[in-house]
Amino acid sequence: MTDKQAPVPDRYSAFYWENAARGRLAVQACEECGQVQFPPNAVCESCQSQSLTARPVSGRATLYAMTVIRQAFHPAWTDSLPYVIAQVQLDDAPGIRIQTNIVEADPADLKAGDPLEVVYEQRGDVTVPQFRPTQKNGT
Template sequence: MELNVKPVPIPDPVSAFYWENAKNGRLTVQGFEGLDIRQHPPGPTPEIPGGGPAGAVPIAVEVSGRGTLYSFTVLRQPFHPGFLDAVPLLIGLTELDDAPGVRIMTNIVEADPDELVIGMPMEVVFEPRADMAIPQFRPVRTP
C-alpha cells in the first residue's frame, strides 16, 4: 500500500450509476420507477417495509447537491495512510434539500472544525481521485 494515496471506491452493479455521474460532476441518488422514493446509499430494493413492489426498477435521480449539515465528527487520527496529511478530517452527514430524509455521509472539505454548526447550508464538490470523482460537501460561502 502506497502512503498518502487515498483509496478509491469499487463500484458494484448497484452503485455504478452513482460513481459514473459523480465522475461527470453530477450528484445522484437512487429512485425507483413509479415510486416516490429517494435513497442513499443505493440498494437492490426500495428501503420501505417489504422492500417495495416486486420488480421495482432502480433509476438515477439527479439532485442539486445542496443540503443541510445534519451531523459531523472530527477525526484526529487517520484511519488510512492516504489521509495522513488530511487530519483533522471532518466527516459529515448532509441532508439533501431536494430529497428530504436522504442523508449522504462524506468528507467535509474547505472548512475549519470550529466553524461547523449543525443546520448550516452545505454544497457538494467533487474531488478527482484516480479515474473517479468523490462527492464531498463544504459549507456554502456567501459573497
C-alpha cells in the first residue's frame, strides 16, 4: 500500500507543522497590527510587516464548506473512500479557514455549521491537523 502524501514544510509554514507535532494548532499573527492569517505568508497580508509570530488557537472550528470524494485520485486514498475535503472556520480566529479533511464521521451526517475539533494524523515525519465532529461528553 502506498502512503498518503505528506505536506512539505517551508520556512513560513514550519511553525505550523512544529506545533502540530506537539498536538497544538497555531496560526500566523502579525505583531504590528494583530492580523491573523492562513496559510502562513512571508509578510502580513494587511500591513506588510515581517514581524509575524505563531498564535495558538483552541482547535475548535465550524464546518464552512465540504465536498465528498468517492473516487481515489491517488492509490493511497483508496481505503479512505468516501472521504471529505472541507474548509473549516476557526472559532477563535475569525476569518481564518483551513482546508482539511473531516475524519471520524459519516459524510452523510455532516453539514455546514457543524461544530468540529482538531485531531492529528501522523503521515511519515509530518503531523497533519484534521478535524472531526465535536465529541459530546459521556458518549
